[in-house]
Amino acid sequence: MGEPNLPARQMGRQLKRMRERLGMTQDEAGAPLRMSTSKMSRIEMGYLPPYHDFRALLDRYGVIVSDWDEYISAYDRAKEKGWWHHYGVGNRGFLPIEAEASKVQEFQFGYIPGLLQTEAYMREVFVAARVPMKPKVLENQVAVRLRRQLRLTEEPLLTYHAIIDESTLRRPILYGKARQEQLRNIIERAVLPNVTVQVVAEEVGAYPGQFGSVTVAGFEDPEEPDIAYVEHIIGSVHIEKKDEVSAARLALKDFADRALDEEDSVALIERLCAGG
Structure with missing residues (x-):
C-alpha cells in the first residue's frame, strides 16, 4: 500500500485537531463508531478510512452537513493516485x-x-x-x-x-x-x-x-x-x-x-x- 501521501497526512492531522478540540481521546471518539483506538491512530497518521467512515467522523466531530463539501473535496484529493x-x-x-x-x-x-x-x-x-x-x-x-x-x-x-x-x-x-x-x-x-x-x-x-x-x-x-x-x-x-x-x-x-x-x-x- 505504501505510505500515505501529503494530502492524506494533512487530512489526518486535521481530524486529530478536530478530535482534540472536543477534548476526546481516540477511544472516546472511535468507540461509538466501532472504530478501535489503533484504527483511529492510523487514520490520524493519514491512512484514511472508507468514505462512509469518514463521513461518520465528520458527524461525530459536529461538522454540520452544509459544511461537508470542503472536507469531502479534501478527502477525494487525498485518495487520488499520483501521476x-x-x-x-x-x-x-x-x-x-x-x-x-x-x-x-x-x-x-x-x-x-x-x-x-x-x-x-x-x-x-x-x-x-x-x-x-x-x-x-x-x-x-x-x-x-x-x-x-x-x-x-x-x-x-x-x-x-x-x-x-x-x-x-x-x-x-x-x-x-x-x-x-x-x-x-x-x-x-x-x-x-x-x-x-x-x-x-x-x-x-x-x-x-x-x-x-x-x-x-x-x-x-x-x-x-x-x-x-x-x-x-x-x-x-x-x-x-x-x-x-x-x-x-x-x-x-x-x-x-x-x-x-x-x-x-x-x-x-x-x-x-x-x-x-
Whole structure:
C-alpha cells in the first residue's frame, strides 16, 4: 500500500485537531463508531478510512452537513493516485516524497542524481540494475524520471541542492559525445535559480560520504516533518525520526562544507567536459 501521501497526512492531522478540540481521546471518539483506538491512530497518521467512515467522523466531530463539501473535496484529493501510477510505479521509494516536497538536498556517491541525468545516462543505469528490467518497464522508468525532472523548470518549482562526489562524474558510464552531453546537462541545470550543484573534489580524500548516498526532503507545510531517504543494494529506507533526520541534515551540511563552492564546482565539471 505504501505510505500515505501529503494530502492524506494533512487530512489526518486535521481530524486529530478536530478530535482534540472536543477534548476526546481516540477511544472516546472511535468507540461509538466501532472504530478501535489503533484504527483511529492510523487514520490520524493519514491512512484514511472508507468514505462512509469518514463521513461518520465528520458527524461525530459536529461538522454540520452544509459544511461537508470542503472536507469531502479534501478527502477525494487525498485518495487520488499520483501521476506515476499511470506508468506502473507504486507509492514506494522516493518518488511520492519528491513529488510533494518543496525542497530536496541530496548527496550522491555512486551515480549522477536522477534529476540531473540525461536519457542516455539513465538508460545505462537501468540496464545495469541488479534485477534485469523488461523492455516496457525500462521505458516506463525512463519516462517517469524524465517527468520528475520537470520539477526543476515547471511550477511548483523544486528547490534542489545536489552534492556530487567527483568520482561519480569521472565514472565511465557514458563515453564521447554522450558523456559530454551529460556533463553539460549538469552545468545547464546548475544555472537555474532554484538549483545548486556542488562537487566534492578528489583532493578531499577520505570522508564520511564514501559510506553512501543520502537525501533529505522538506515540505511547504510547516507541520510536515522533513524525511530522509537512503538507497542501498537491496532496497531503500525512509527515515522520519527527528534525531535521525537531523543527523542526515548535519551529514549533508558537512559534505557541502567539504565541497567546492558553486562556481568552482561548475568550473570543475567544465574541465571534465573538455576532457580534463
